[in-house]
Amino acid sequence: MEHKFQELSRHILIMHAEHDTDRPILAAVTGSRRTLLMDAGNSPAHAELFRQELARRGWRQPDLLVLTHWHWDHSFGMTAWNVPVIAHEETAQALNRLGGLSGSDEELEHLVREGAISEGSAEHIRLEYGSPRVITVSTPDIIFNGSITVDLGGVTCELSHVGGDHSADSCVLHVIEDKVLFLGDALGPSVYGGPRRYSSTGFLKLLERIYGYKAALLVESHGVPMTEQEFRADLVPWERLARIVDVFGDNRERVLLELKAYLQLEELPPGLLRSVEYFLEGAR
Structure with a gap:
């Protein structure tokens, strides 16, 4: 290695x-x-x-x-x-x-x-x-x-x-x-x-x-290592996810709907989908 x-x-x-x-x-x-x-x-x-x-x-x-x-x-x-x-x-x-x-x-x-x-x-x-x-x-x-x-x-x-x-x-x-x-x-x-x-x-x-x-x-x-600009851009989906869960709690369907609409995606990438479950767990 x-x-x-x-x-x-x-x-x-x-x-x-x-x-x-x-x-x-x-x-x-x-x-x-x-x-x-x-x-x-x-x-x-x-x-x-x-x-x-x-x-x-x-x-x-x-x-x-x-x-x-x-x-x-x-x-x-x-x-x-x-x-x-x-x-x-x-x-x-x-x-x-x-x-x-x-x-x-x-x-x-x-x-x-x-x-x-x-x-x-x-x-x-x-x-x-x-x-x-x-x-x-x-x-x-x-x-x-x-x-x-x-x-x-x-x-x-x-x-x-x-x-x-x-x-x-x-x-x-x-x-x-x-x-x-x-x-x-x-x-x-x-x-x-x-x-x-x-x-x-x-x-x-x-x-x-x-x-x-x-x-x-x-x-x-x-x-x-990331520049501040790269870091902020990388964290955009997670920051938006956190804000959505702050409003809708563990309402999974609503959280997925809002996040897909914001990111303009039909399906969320696997890493982000895992994070949705982590945030929902935190809201329970």
Whole structure:
């Protein structure tokens, strides 16, 4: 598999997401004094690939690490970095609860049953770690509430808690001088502990907050970087869907009718149709 890297600016290098084992984007943000790493990777192997690329390019290795949220694919690579970890208090609480995890099949099945992870996540963990597997979950060092700002030397990073359906602890990372906003998975639906769902009102509030940053580049952890114009255009159907559900609730026929009329489509594409079900679930 070819691992793809991209310099978003002279301060930011990312490793692109890989979907086979649910590896999210990793980002290094470097200033004149220190380098900040966004998200740890889903395993030490994932983390090591990024470390090697930083070394190959002559970039300073991370001095500290921030987590966008607690989910395994963003946090299980923490032990590979051995640097101070900054996380929201809810992220720390969730990782503390996973403290004794070793990664056995029995443990994974138990976590699925109690809604802590999904069956899909368990399968991705098995693929990423192989068998026999050893997983070590570590906990953050610096805990914040609200937002925290880090000066890297001429580059300022602000990590802010935004919440959302995907995970209550979701945070976004704003690299202020570069006008780049890392969204983590904040705009995703809920994935654990029941059917996937979106709250239409919550989604719209979150979108408004994201647009308020006026970022030049927006990066979702399992997507590709987009300009603000591209991002807004990409989100048009979902934003309209959320507004329709806000008015008509879980009236499926009316929601489909209104959305098809707005988009001038006879049939909705599969991805959008799935999202209709998530929003309807959220309205119930």
